[in-house]
Amino acid sequence: xxxxxxxxxxxxxxxxVDITYALTNALEHYGFNxxxxxxxxxxxxxxKSNFYDLIILDIKMPQMDGxxxxxxxxxxxxxxxxxxxxxxxxxxxxxxKARFLLxxxxxxxxxxxxxxxxxxxxxxxxxxMMENK
Amino acid sequence: MVxxxxxxxxxxxxxxxxxxxxxxxxxxxxxxxxxDVFEQNNEKLNLVSSRYQLxxxxxxxNKNTSNNNKTTSQKIMNKxxxxxxxxxxxxxxxxxxNLSGIVVASTNNTYFGTIHSDDIYFIEGKRHNNxxxxxxxxxxxxxxxxxxxxxxxxxxxxxxxxxxxxxxxxSMFKVFExxxxxxxxxxxxxxxxxxxxxxxxxxxxxxxxxNLTVSKDRVDTPIIQSLLKNExxxxxxxxxxxxxxxxxxxYLEKLGWGLVVKMDKVEAFAPLENVKYITILSGIMVxxxxxxxxxxxxxxxxxxxxxxRDIMNEIxxxxxxxxxxxxxxxxxxxxxxxLDRMRSNIANTNTHLNELVQERTKKIxxxxxxxxxxxxxxxxxxxxLVLANERLARQSKVQREFINITAHELRTPxxxxxxxxxxxxxxxxxxxxxxxxxxxxxxxKQEFLQVILRNCYRLYKLTEDILDVTKIESQTLKxxxxxxxxxxxxxxxxxxxxxxxxxxxxGSDQIRLVFEPxxxxxxxxxxxGRLIQVLSNLLDNALKFTKEGNVIITxxxxxxxxxxxxxxxxxxxxxxxxxxxxxxxFATKSEQGTGLGLFISKNIIExxxxxxxxxxxxxxxxxxxxxxxxxxxxxxTIEDGG
Numbered sequence: 078x079x080x081x082x083x084x085x086x087x088x089x090x091x092x093x094v095d096i097t098y099a100l101t102n103a104l105e106h107y108g109f110n111x112x113x114x115x116x117x118x119x120x121x122x123x124x125k126s127n128f129y130d131l132i133i134l135d136i137k138m139p140q141m142d143g144x145x146x147x148x149x150x151x152x153x154x155x156x157x158x159x160x161x162x163x164x165x166x167x168x169x170x171x172x173x174k175a176r177f178l179l180x181x182x183x184x185x186x187x188x189x190x191x192x193x194x195x196x197x198x199x200x201x202x203x204x205x206m207m208e209n210k
Numbered sequence: 211m212v213x214x215x216x217x218x219x220x221x222x223x224x225x226x227x228x229x230x231x232x233x234x235x236x237x238x239x240x241x242x243x244x245x246d247v248f249e250q251n252n253e254k255l256n257l258v259s260s261r262y263q264l265x266x267x268x269x270x271x272n273k274n275t276s277n278n279n280k281t282t283s284q285k286i287m288n289k290x291x292x293x294x295x296x297x298x299x300x301x302x303x304x305x306x307x308n309l310s311g312i313v314v315a316s317t318n319n320t321y322f323g324t325i326h327s328d329d330i331y332f333i334e335g336k337r338h339n340n341x342x343x344x345x346x347x348x349x350x351x352x353x354x355x356x357x358x359x360x361x362x363x364x365x366x367x368x369x370x371x372x373x374x375x376x377x378x379x380x381s382m383f384k385v386f387e388x389x390x391x392x393x394x395x396x397x398x399x400x401x402x403x404x405x406x407x408x409x410x411x412x413x414x415x416x417x418x419x420x421n422l423t424v425s426k427d428r429v430d431t432p433i434i435q436s437l438l439k440n441e442x443x444x445x446x447x448x449x450x451x452x453x454x455x456x457x458x459x460x461y462l463e464k465l466g467w468g469l470v471v472k473m474d475k476v477e478a479f480a481p482l483e484n485v486k487y488i489t490i491l492s493g494i495m496v497x498x499x500x501x502x503x504x505x506x507x508x509x510x511x512x513x514x515x516x517x518x519r520d521i522m523n524e525i526x527x528x529x530x531x532x533x534x535x536x537x538x539x540x541x542x543x544x545x546x547x548x549l550d551r552m553r554s555n556i557a558n559t560n561t562h563l564n565e566l567v568q569e570r571t572k573k574i575x576x577x578x579x580x581x582x583x584x585x586x587x588x589x590x591x592x593x594x595l596v597l598a599n600e601r602l603a604r605q606s607k608v609q610r611e612f613i614n615i616t617a618h619e620l621r622t623p624x625x626x627x628x629x630x631x632x633x634x635x636x637x638x639x640x641x642x643x644x645x646x647x648x649x650x651x652x653x654x655k656q657e658f659l660q661v662i663l664r665n666c667y668r669l670y671k672l673t674e675d676i677l678d679v680t681k682i683e684s685q686t687l688k689x690x691x692x693x694x695x696x697x698x699x700x701x702x703x704x705x706x707x708x709x710x711x712x713x714x715x716x717g718s719d720q721i722r723l724v725f726e727p728x729x730x731x732x733x734x735x736x737x738x739g740r741l742i743q744v745l746s747n748l749l750d751n752a753l754k755f756t757k758e759g760n761v762i763i764t765x766x767x768x769x770x771x772x773x774x775x776x777x778x779x780x781x782x783x784x785x786x787x788x789x790x791x792x793x794x795x796f797a798t799k800s801e802q803g804t805g806l807g808l809f810i811s812k813n814i815i816e817x818x819x820x821x822x823x824x825x826x827x828x829x830x831x832x833x834x835x836x837x838x839x840x841x842x843x844x845x846x847t848i849e850d851g852g
Contacts, residue, residue: 099626103633137618164621165614182263182286192624192670195632 085206086128089113090120090146091135091162096191100133103195109202117141121149130206132159133189144178151181158205160187221567222479226456228571229478230443232578233458236386237471239585240395241460247379248465251372252340255356257294258304258370259339264290265362268306271314272367285692287315302353302373306360307332309368319693319735319842331357335369342465344376344399344409344420352376352410352419380410385584387413389577392474396450398424398433399467406433406468414451424450432457436468446475480570514538518546530557609684613677620673628666635659668804675806679795682813689737689817696732696741696773696839700725700763703745711753720758723749728765732773734841740814747807748777748835754803755781756832771844772820778834783826792824815839 087109091097097113104111112129114120117138132150136143147159186208189201258264264287271283291304295317306315311327326332334341335357343355357371383395394413401407404426411419424433433450435442436459444457449472457472514536521534534550536542638656642648681687704725711719745763752761759780766774784792791797793812798805808824815822815837822837 093622093625095626096622099629099633103629106633106636164618164625182266184282192621192628195629 084108084110085130086110086112087202088120088124088129088132090117090133090138090143091115092117092138092140093135096135100198104199104202107195107199117143117146121146121153124150124153126154127156129157131202132157133162133202134159136161136163136165147179158187158208160189160205162189162191162193164191225478225567225571226445229456229473229574230445230458232574233456233471233473234443235578235582236395237458237460237469240383240471241462241469243379243382244397244462244467244469245464248342248462251356251374252464254294255340255358255370255372258291258372259358259360261290261294262362264306264370265360265367268308268314268360268367269362269365272308284315288317288692291315291317302375304373305371307335307369307371309366311369314368331355331371332369335359335371336366346420350419352380382588383410386471386581389581390473390477390574392455392477394449394472396433396436396470396472397467398437398470399465400437406437408433408450409467422450432459432470432472433468435459436461436470444472478574514542514546518542518549522549525553525556530554530560606686610686613680613684613686616680617673617677620677624666624670624673628663628670631659631663631666635663672804672806675804675810678810679806682810687813687817689740689814691735691737691818693733693842694736694738694741696734696765696775697727699738699741700727700745700765700775703742703749704763707746707749707753716753716756718757721753721756722760724760724762726762726764728767728773732765732767732841734773734839736818736839737814740817744811744814744837745775745777747811751803751807751835752777752779752781752832755779755783757781759832768838771841773839773841774836775839776834776836778827778832780827780830780832783831784824784833789826793822811837 085108087104089097089100089104089111090113091100092115094115097115101111101113114123117134118140121141134143134146138146143161143163147161150157150159186201186205189198193201267283267286267290271280271287274280274283287306291306295304303316303318303321305313305321305326307326308314311325311329311332313321313324313326316322331341331343334343336359339358341355341357343357345353345355347353353373354376355371355373357369360367360370380397386395387393395410396412397409398406399409401423403423406424406426407420408415408418408422408424409420411417412422415422424431426434426437428434428450429438430448431450432442432444432447432455435444439461441460442458444455444459447455447457449455449457449470454475455472456475456478457470460469460471461467462469515538518534518536521532521536524532530553534546534553536546538546635656638652638659642652642656645652678687704723708723710716711721711723749761749763756779760778761780762776762778764776764778766776768774788797793808795809796805797808812822819840820838822835824833824835826833
């Protein structure tokens with residue numbers, strides 16, 4: 078409970094405008110500070126290292142997919158926590174694919190299926206932020 | 211005599227070169243079979259031993275002291291191994307062993323925790339990469355390990371071992387051997403003394419496999435020659451039994467194994483053996499006759515003898531057709547008659563033998579061409595299988611892609627709808643709470659939103675159910691099975707539902723959920739998420755139709771070691787009209803459900819090898835739903851029994 082002093086900053090990248098709009102509002106309601114991008118390349122170019130507490134990426138994006146963006150962000154910021162929020166059906170297959178495509182190993186808890194109730198999403202986000210990396 | 215030897219040598223040469231040619235073809239085919247399979251499997255071993263994540267997890271497993279972390283690493287390692295499993299030819303199992311030789315991950319649960327520190331594959335695997343080790347299992351079936359070290363940042367972490375079955379590969383030898391009375395293939399490797407150890411069960415010695423050795427001093431044998439890397443054809447040599455054979459040797463470079471394809475000389479030259487004696491004998495007799503007649507009787511007796519000599523000359527050149535019919539002194543006529551008898555005998559035998567040789571050669575040729583045909587047919591059918599597989603894989607890929615895209619497109623719009631409605635609802639709820647003069651209008655707004663939200667969830671549930679049904683019907687519903695404990699899973703689901711009941715989501719909080727677990731742990735191989743889905747579906751149904759009273763969940767162990775789970779409610783029971791089609795799609799009379807839940811649940815249970823049914827309680831109100839699940843033990847009894 079001692080770390081509540083600063084507001085947690087989350088970077089959200091999803092090509093669907095309505096999704097970033099909805100999630101930004103919902104998560105801000107729960108007290109998070111959200112920055113969102115609908116273009117992964119723009120998100121990458123304007124990325125600030127050592128600034129965010131968590132990054133949430135969509136996987137299927139036309140300009141650059143989530144796995145590629147993950148690897149590029151990881152180069153810029155080796156420590157930041159990055160998770161995926163995906164509507165993809167083949168959840169486990171995406172997870173399996175990630176093992177080959179990502180530059181590092183990543184647990185199942187870093188994959189969140191959408192849609193998800195806001196309450197559950199917040200619970201998962203808090204869980205990830207508490208986790209020691 | 212000249213004739214006899216000439217004919218014999220000529221025939222011998224023809225047979226030799228024909229037989230050797232065919233043996234070479236067989237040797238080449240077998241060499242290729244083996245090299246291909248082992249090359250592929252070595253690649254697979256490298257695929258496993260170079261998998262970065264596997265090594266990281268093994269490292270974590272070794273370092274971690276907490277059991278929880280160890281289990282996580284173990285799970286990930288198992289998943290990686292299972293993903294690689296289908297790619298390995300004649301695969302049986304993959305083991306990952308830690309430095310103490312204990313199995314920490316495997317595609318086969320029964321290996322977990324077993325110790326192999328003294329086993330050769332562990333000892334060898336620590337030191338060398340891609341070592342092939344052969345052994346016989348308890349049923350005397352020849353198997354093989356491929357083993358190698360797992361190294362991360364120059365640090366040895368453990369050993370990976372792949373087991374696979376050589377049986378099919380070796381049974382291909384039979385196709386060749388069955389075509390001939392004495393055809394045999396020897397596969398050999400060097401043992402610790404440098405002697406040749408027979409790998410395959412031999413036609414002439416079925417117990418030879420990994421038992422029989424041939425001394426390295428017997429350099430004359432094709433077996434030792436093959437291990438000396440001499441790839442030769444042997445028109446005449448002795449094999450390990452000391453029997454004269456025709457043989458072809460090959461050296462399997464990558465394995466360091468020798469291959470000998472051979473056939474007994476007796477069989478190859480069977481027709482010639484007869485030719486040899488009779489022709490040589492006849493030749494000698496003809497020769498002697500000529501010498502006698504020409505020397506002793508001289509020219510003085512002239513014509514009949516000359517005639518006789520001319521005919522004999524013809525015979526000596528292989529012409530047996532002209533009848534010896536000489537008129538002259540009685541002795542000469544007698545001699546001529548004798549010689550003619552001999553001529554016609556030789557002529558007959560010769561024709562007969564020629565036929566025999568031809569027949570025999572034909573047989574060998576037939577046998578070999580049949581063998582080649584078999585090989586080709588096998589290759590062809592293999593190719594077809596590969597093609598069919600590819601086609602299937604493509605089709606199922608298209609289907610999966612379709613479902614994936616549909617899922618993505620259906621779910622995406624639900625995200626902002628649910629998220630923003632939830633947000634709006636919670637904002638209005640908060641406002642209304644703090645508003646002391648709450649207007650009817652605002653109360654209505656909150657109600658509207660609640661209805662919208664409820665239907666959002668319903669739409670979401672329907673989307674998920676329809677996707678499941680699509681997967682079931684296109685047979686792409688995949689189970690991600692792992693080792694799970696059933697008591698624990700049910701306990702967790704029940705706790706979730708207890709909380710939901712307490713929030714009056716089912717209208718009443720007067721329903722008691724009772725769990726009667728079985729006393730022991732029940733481990734089974736199942737998709738945890740899918741089991742939770744089935745249990746939730748049954749509980750949700752039970753709670754929807756029960757206003758008050760008990761909902762009882764029990765686990766029972768059946769005689770065949772399978773588990774039977776039942777969910778018994780005290781609600782309104784199943785409508786008799788619905789009962790016959792209970793598990794069909796959209797078989798609901800309820801306004802709340804999608805009518806797909808039981809259809810999906812039944813399919814999930816069946817995908818686990820269990821069955822599901824439901825009935826109205828005979829002694830009380832309500833209904834009971836049952837499903838069965840095979841356990842690790844019940845699977846074993848099935849295997850043992852069949």
